[in-house]
Amino acid sequence: MGETCLSVSETLADIAARRPALKPVLEAFRPLLETRAALTADVREDVAALTLPPFSLERASQGVPLMAGLSLRGLAAPLRTAAQRLLPLLCALEPPALHRNALEALFLQEGTASEQLVEALISGNSPDFQRLASEAGIPPEVLSFALEFIAAPAMRALAARALPAEGDAPWNGAAVWTQGYCPVCGSLPVIATLDKSVFDEKNAFLAGGGGKKRLHCGLCATSWTFRRSTCPACGKQGNEVMEILRESEGANGERLDWCVHCKTYCPTVDLREREAVPDMDAMALGMLHLDMVASRRGLHPLRPSFWNMF
Ligand SMILES: [Zn+2]
Ligand SMILES: [Zn+2]
Structure with a gap:
């Protein structure tokens, strides 16, 4: 509403100016945050084939999120796009770097494993997530760190479609x-x-x-x-x-x-x-x-x- 919203870069610069001690950490994560923000617009077309259920007052009042139980088949392409640009940046950090080959195999090759992972993530199905992580040979905490970055652009593009053209959600x-x-x-x-x-x-x-x-x-x-x-x-x-x-x-x-x-x-x-x-x-x-x-x-x-x- 006429308010100025700062970008990732502007926000980081503002924080660094006020808290110089945080600069090294902010700089370490800056490329990841900037790239993820840019990707959300880039994958918008790729998620167009997925349909979100209409908002239901009844489901909402029972505490059921809009995407609960939603099939994410069709998300493989935007996940791959995000992985291509984010994996090199993620692998600049040590724990993901140690599992680079497995992460690339999981996110860059054809298959439905990445879609199943996001489904497990949003349904809070941790046994499924653990199983997929062990099949991929990646420690669950490293996989969940990488997945949250790689899944975010597609999830954000998808979630934006649940917003009304005007007025509050x-x-x-x-x-x-x-x-x-x-x-x-x-x-x-x-x-x-x-x-x-x-x-x-x-x-x-x-x-x-x-x-x-x-x-x-x-x-x-x-x-x-x-x-x-x-x-x-x-x-x-x-x-x-x-x-x-x-x-x-x-x-x-x-x-x-x-x-x-x-x-x-x-x-x-x-x-x-x-x-x-x-x-x-x-x-x-x-x-x-x-x-x-x-x-x-x-x-x-x-x-x-x-x-x-x-
Ligand atoms: Zn409490
Ligand atoms: Zn959310």
């Missing part, structure tokens, strides 16, 4: 989707935001203080509204459930929202304290200094991030 209606996982693909969020204040020039009564919470999916890039007083991990609700951890100075809206019951946290950016809206993937990476603080305090991330998987 159907899952953001009052009390439609109340889960802490993604309404489209079922993944746990990597980051949350609090909306900027809104100012409606035509109708001052519609202006509001903002602060509405949204969770952001790191796989399909869907965002959804979520109650601020509820823990997205355990579902506990109440005024004393969620606590905030932030630096006393220069936080720039960056903080961790954590649950006193299950000790799970989600990095959160209060957009009311920032001028432009950052790229969410780059921003999540740029908050790793808070991940380290959280780890020292015995808190664990809602969704383990790629930079601390190894």
